[in-house]
Each structure stands twice: as structure tokens, then as C-alpha cells.
Amino acid sequence: MTARRFLRAASRERTLNRAPRSSASRGSTSRRALFVARRALLVGLAAALAGCGVRGDDPPRGLAAPEEALRGEAAGYARALAPRPFAFPRDHGPHPEFRTEWWYVTGNLRAADGRRFGFQLTFFQVALAPDAPARGSAFATRHAVMAHFALTDVAAGRFRAAQRLERAAAGLAGARGAPFAVWLDDWRLASLGAGFLPLRVAAAEGDAAIDLVLEEGKPPTPQGDRGLSRKGPGEGNASFYYSMTRLPARGVVRVAGRSFDVRGAAWLDREWSTSALGPDVAGWDWFALQLDDGRDVMFYRLRRKDGADDPLSAGSVVGADGRAARLSAADVSVTPLRFWTSPTTGARYPAAWRFAAPSRGIDVEVRAALDAQELTGIVDYWEGAVDASGSARGVGYVEMTGYAARR
Numbered sequence: 001m002t003a004r005r006f007l008r009a010a011s012r013e014r015t016l017n018r019a020p021r022s023s024a025s026r027g028s029t030s031r032r033a034l035f036v037a038r039r040a041l042l043v044g045l046a047a048a049l050a051g052c053g054v055r056g057d058d059p060p061r062g063l064a065a066p067e068e069a070l071r072g073e074a075a076g077y078a079r080a081l082a083p084r085p086f087a088f089p090r091d092h093g094p095h096p097e098f099r100t101e102w103w104y105v106t107g108n109l110r111a112a113d114g115r116r117f118g119f120q121l122t123f124f125q126v127a128l129a130p131d132a133p134a135r136g137s138a139f140a141t142r143h144a145v146m147a148h149f150a151l152t153d154v155a156a157g158r159f160r161a162a163q164r165l166e167r168a169a170a171g172l173a174g175a176r177g178a179p180f181a182v183w184l185d186d187w188r189l190a191s192l193g194a195g196f197l198p199l200r201v202a203a204a205e206g207d208a209a210i211d212l213v214l215e216e217g218k219p220p221t222p223q224g225d226r227g228l229s230r231k232g233p234g235e236g237n238a239s240f241y242y243s244m245t246r247l248p249a250r251g252v253v254r255v256a257g258r259s260f261d262v263r264g265a266a267w268l269d270r271e272w273s274t275s276a277l278g279p280d281v282a283g284w285d286w287f288a289l290q291l292d293d294g295r296d297v298m299f300y301r302l303r304r305k306d307g308a309d310d311p312l313s314a315g316s317v318v319g320a321d322g323r324a325a326r327l328s329a330a331d332v333s334v335t336p337l338r339f340w341t342s343p344t345t346g347a348r349y350p351a352a353w354r355f356a357a358p359s360r361g362i363d364v365e366v367r368a369a370l371d372a373q374e375l376t377g378i379v380d381y382w383e384g385a386v387d388a389s390g391s392a393r394g395v396g397y398v399e400m401t402g403y404a405a406r407r
Contacts, residue, residue, distance in 0.1 A: 074099070076130025077274040079236035083226035086242055089196045092270070093177020094125060095240075096143065099274040101125045103175075103182050103189055105201055105214075106288065106397040107249050107266030108385055115260060117253050118152035118369060118385025118397065119210050121203050123182045123189060125168065125175055138170045145173035146378060147184040149203040151210065152385045153255055154369045160255075162205035163378040197247070201266070204254070212251030214266050218322045220244050223298065223314075229271070230312050231302060232278025239273030245288070245296035245318045265290055267397065278312075280304050283402015285334065287315070287355060287366065289386075291394035294320025297362065299327055299355075301334050303402060309334075317360050325360070332357045340371035342382075347374070347404040349382045364390035366398065380404035 078097040095101055104122045111117075124146040133140040145168050150161035166173040166184050173184040180199075181190035187203040192213070199214040220242045223229050229241035249266040252259055267288050282305045289297040299315030315327040336350035351368045366388050373384025382400040387393075 074236060074274045077127065079274045080228055080238040080240050080272075080276070081236055083228040084240075086220065086222060086227055086240075088220065089180065090177060091240075091242075092180050092196045094175040094182075095272045096125075096127070098272045099127045100276075101175075101272035102270070104269040104271070105189060105266055106383075106385075107212075107247075107264055108290070108395040108397075109212075109249060109253060109262035109264035111253070111260040111262050116154040116369070116385075117255075117260070117262060118150075118154070118373075119201075119212075119253075120148060120150040120383055120397070121187065121189065121201055121210070122148045123175070123184065123187075125182075139167060141167045141169035143168040143174075145175070145182075145184050147173075147187050147203075148375060148379075148383075149187060149205055149208075149210075150373070150375060150383060151208040151253070151255065152370055152373060154385065156256070157370060158255075159370055159373045159384070160206065160208040161375045161377075163375065165378055199247075199268075201249075201251075207254075207256050209254040210251065211254075212249050212262075212266070214247040214249050214268070217247040217265070218245050218296070218318060220270075221316060221318050221322075221324045223316060224326075229276075229314070231276045231310075232281065232312065234278060236275055237278050239271045239276040241269070241271045243270070243288075243298055243316075243318075244268040245298065246290055267296075277302075278310070280306070281310055281402075283400070285350070286399040287334075287396065288398075289355075289364075289366070289388050289394050289396035291388065291392040293392050295392070297327075297355075297357070297360075297396075299332050299334070299357075301332075317357070317362070327357060327360070331359055337365070340368070342372075342374050342376075342404070344374065344376050345380050345404040347380070347382070349374070349400055349403050355388070362391055364388040364392060364394075366396070368398070374404070376404075 077099045102124045106120045109117045126144050129142050132142050146165045148163050152159050164184050168174045175182040179191045180196055190200050192198045192200050197216045201212040203210055223241040227240055228238050230238045245267055247266045250263045253262050282303050285301040287299045296318040302310035302313045304310050311329050313329040316324045318324045333356045335354040338352040339348050340351040341348045351371045353366045355366050356363045366386050369385040374382045386396050386398050
């Protein structure tokens with residue numbers, strides 16, 4: 001995608017062009033500086049994405065697909081080359097030497113009357129350059145932060161989503177390790193005490209908001225080979241990846257003028273890399289299932305451009321006791337059963353699957369709680385709450401990338 005098309009797409013995105021959240025006392029000079037800084041951020045991020053394999057002849061489907069953020073030039077950045085032990089709490093915080101990093105929280109919640117909600121709050125930190133800028137401006141930065149917030153109101157059949165992009169400077173957005181916090185404006189994932197947990201998860205957009213606390217649950221699970229998750233055949237086509245698959249959640253959901261006290265379970269994924277995906281991967285289908293028998297299942301199905309499943313597709317099953325067993329591509333079969341076509345992008349997404357891992361006694365049908373759970377704007381992809389039934393029952397989340405091509 002060219003910088004010009006990047007900016008044209010950005011001009012369509014409301015959350016990038018909202019009024020700055022500064023007070024009137026800062027004056028018009030500060031507002032002009034913030035506008036110029038945000039415009040420069042878009043140009044810089046466009047240039048960065050141009051190095052991510054987004055070509056000028058790509059379909060105009062938002063700024064860039066999520067899978068494109070995991071490709072690209074590696075010069076000047078650290079790379080995930082070999083397993084290394086995670087060091088907590090340090091590794092909960094940012095790793096600025098890598099090109100891309102995310103903090104990813106999803107969950108399923110219920111109110112006292114049984115009303116069900118699904119939520120997603122994701123923060124992506126993307127490097128604009130390997131080194132810190134030499135300029136002395138308060139807006140100078142080597143990172144941008146993009147955040148996505150979504151709320152699924154199953155009973156009402158409504159899906160609300162918003163996306164924001166900001167520079168990691170002047171307090172507008174950022175990430176830190178101690179005390180842990182990652183934020184963009186008033187969207188926030190942050191520790192409430194000296195330790196990493198409990199975490200506060202807070203976001204609001206329009207008539208939807210969440211304010212939740214995530215408590216201690218299952219310990220971190222290193223994914224892949226002791227935390228090294230390989231997603232391509234080349235050296236460095238990998239990420240460092242761990243999951244906290246079941247964290248008790250409680251708090252408040254506000255939607256359409258009503259407030260609901262809710263409880264449920266959240267899933268936290270952490271990943272950082274420089275160029276994870278191989279060149280032949282078109283996208284992925286990521287499953288995160290919390291089963292009623294206490295097991296949690298993660299599996300990412302990498303889809304190749306020729307339509308085949310990539311042999312590096314992988315995942316894990318985490319037992320009720322927190323112990324994990326790896327899943328390889330040969331261990332799992334994922335068969336789409338039904339499809340939904342987006343009226344916005346024209347993408348045709350699976351909306352139900354047969355998910356089987358026979359060696360682990362898992363054979364379930366996974367169904368979207370709502371078909372229309374597609375996020376559009378800065379990036380286009382499907383991410384939503386799901387149900388599972390069969391050999392076990394449960395709930396979860398599915399993410400699908402590489403399908404969307406705007407009409």
C-alpha cells in the first residue's frame with residue numbers, strides 16, 4: 001500500500017480524526033502541533049508498512065492487514081531466533097528492540113441475569129524505525145501504538161468495535177514494564193498493584209464500555225518450542241509467544257445506556273517479533289477455547305496462498321492444573337462448516353467449524369456467537385466470541401485474517 005492510499009484510508013477512519021483530547025488551556029498551538037504530529041505518524045507508519053510487504057497494487061482494504069505486520073525488513077531490529085526462558089514480570093512489559101509486539105485480551109462474560117458479552121482489547125506497538133529519533137520534540141518517537149476495542153452483546157445481536165492509532169509520545173500512548181501499563185488515550189491495560197496481577201482492563205467508545213479486573217488464574221504458558229513460535233521456514237520467521245489462558249474476570253459492562261455487573265474468564269496473549277510469517281502465508285485462523293472441563297485450547301491454523309494448511313500451524317492444550325501439551329499441525333483438523341459474507345468488505349469468513357484433536361480427546365463444533373463480528377477501519381479482520389459443543393462444551397474467541405478485500 002502506498003503512503004498516499006494509507007493517508008486516504010486514514011482520513012476515512014473516525015477514530016484517527018477525532019478532536020485531540022487536550023484541554024482548551026493548552027491553546028491552538030498545542031492542538032496544531034498534535035495534528036501535525038499525528039499526520040507525521042501516519043506518513044511514518046505508511047513507510048514502515050511499505051516495508052512489511054504491503055504493495056502499491058494491493059486491494060484498498062484499510063491500512064494493512066494484521067498478517068502484514070508480521071512480515072518485513074529485519075535490519076536494525078532484534079529477531080526471535082532460538083528459545084529463551086521467559087523472565088517475569090519483565091517480559092510482561094515492552095520489548096522495543098523488536099519490530100512488532102502485542103498485548104491481547106479477550107473474554108466471555110455474563111451478567112447476573114445471564115446476559116452474555118464478549119470483549120476484545122488489543123494493543124499493538126509497531127516500530128517506525130530501529131533507532132530513537134534525534135529530534136528534541138515531545139512528539140518524536142520510534143513507535144506507534146494501535147489499539148482495537150470490541151464488545152459483542154449476544155442477546156441484543158449487536159457487535160460494536162473501534163480502532164485507534166497514536167504515536168507513543170507525549171503521554172498519548174505507550175507501554176512500560178514497572179509498574180506494568182499499556183495505553184492509548186483512555187483505553188488501558190494496567191497492573192493495579194506492585195505485581196503484574198490483578199490487571200485493570202478499561203475502554204470506552206460511543207455507547208459501549210468495559211471496566212474489568214482480571215485476577216490471578218493459570219500461569220503463563222510458553223507457546224511453541226519453549227516460547228519460540230515458528231511461523232515460517234526462514235531464519236527469524238518466529239515470535240516469542242506466551243498465553244495466560246484463563247484469568248477470572250469481573251467488573252462492569254456499559255452498553256446502550258445500561259450498566260451490567262459481570263463475571264467470566266479472560267484470555268491474555270503476549271507476542272513479539274520482527275518478521276514472523278513466511279512469504280507463502282496468506283493469513284491465519286486462531287482459536288482460543290475455554291472448555292467446561294477446565295482445559296484451554298489454543299491453535300493457530302496458518303493458511304497458505306495455495307489454499308493448503310501450513311505445516312507450521314501449531315497450538316497447545318492447557319489442563320485444569322496449568323500443565324500444557326503441544327499440538328502440531330498433524331494433531332488437529334479444522335473443517336469449516338458454514339460461511340458468512342461481510343456486507344462491508346465482501347470477505348467470506350467461516351462462521352462454524354469442526355475442530356478435532358483426536359490425540360487429546362477433543363472433537364467439537366465451534367460456532368460464532370454472532371456472524372457479524374468483523375472489525376473494519378484501520379485494519380479489516382474477523383474477531384469474535386464463539387461457542388463450543390461436542391466432546392466438551394465451552395466458550396472462546398476466534399480470529400481470522402487474510403480474508404478481507406474491500407469491494
